[in-house]
Amino acid sequence: QVQLIESGGGLVQAGGSLRLSCVASRRSFRSYRMGWFRQAPGKEREFVGTFSWSGGITYYTDSVKGRFTISRDSAENTVYLQMNSLKPEDTAVYSCAAARLSGGKTYISASEYEYWGQGTQVTVSS
Numbered sequence: 001q002v003q004l005i006e007s008g009g010g011l012v013q014a015g016g017s018l019r020l021s022c023v024a025s026r027r028s029f030r031s032y033r034m035g036w037f038r039q040a041p042g043k044e045r046e047f048v049g050t051f052s053w054s055g056g057i058t059y060y061t062d063s064v065k066g067r068f069t070i071s072r073d074s075a076e077n078t079v080y081l082q083m084n085s086l087k088p089e090d091t092a093v094y095s096c097a098a099a100r101l102s103g104g105k106t107y108i109s110a111s112e113y114e115y116w117g118q119g120t121q122v123t124v125s126s
Contacts, residue, residue, distance in 0.1 A: 004096050009120030012086055016124070020081040022096030022117060027077060030054070032115075033099045033107045034079045036070065038092035038122075048094070050107045051079060064090075086124045093119040 003025035012018055022034070036048040049060040051070040058070050069082045079096060097113035099105060105112045 004098060004115055004117035006094065006096050006117040006120040009094060009122045011123045011125065014086060014088055014124055014126050016086050017082070017084045018086065018122060020083070020094055020096075020120060020122070022079045022081075024077045024079070024098065029077065029098055030074070031101065033101060033105070034070075034072075035097045035099065035107060035113055036079075036081045036094060037097060037110055037113075038090075038094045039119075040089075040092040043092075045095075045110050046092070047108045047110070048081070083122070086122075088124045088126045091122060091124050093121050095119040 005023045006020060008018060008020040030053040033050055033052055035050040037045050038048050039045040047061050048064055049058060049068060049070050051058045060068060067085045071080045096117045098115040099107055099113040
């Protein structure tokens with residue numbers, strides 16, 4: 001059974017920081033592209049950033065650039081999302097996902113990811 005398990009969400013004041021973790025249950029995930037997405041109430045799921053285990057390639061949506069950082073701990077099969085300078089508009093359920101590598105994918109669209117975690121709530125108060 002393939003599993004992605006997120007943790008680290010919570011309530012934080014604007015300007016604060018949180019670090020989300022995503023633990024992958026299988027080492028084979030290292031051949032996948034990992035992504036972080038978020039969904040605020042009443043809104044569609046939004047791409048946050050994506051990360052490649054093999055090459056360490058990351059890119060982010062413009063609204064989080066300079067504030068959010070994706071990193072990994074290969075030994076622990078874990079991907080992190082460090083979120084700094086949080087804003088109320090960052091409030092959402094954050095999910096990690098894994099996508100099989102394919103030359104035709106952009107890794108920005110949620111539909112390109114085959115495996116998803118359950119999500120963790122992040123609430124930023126003003």
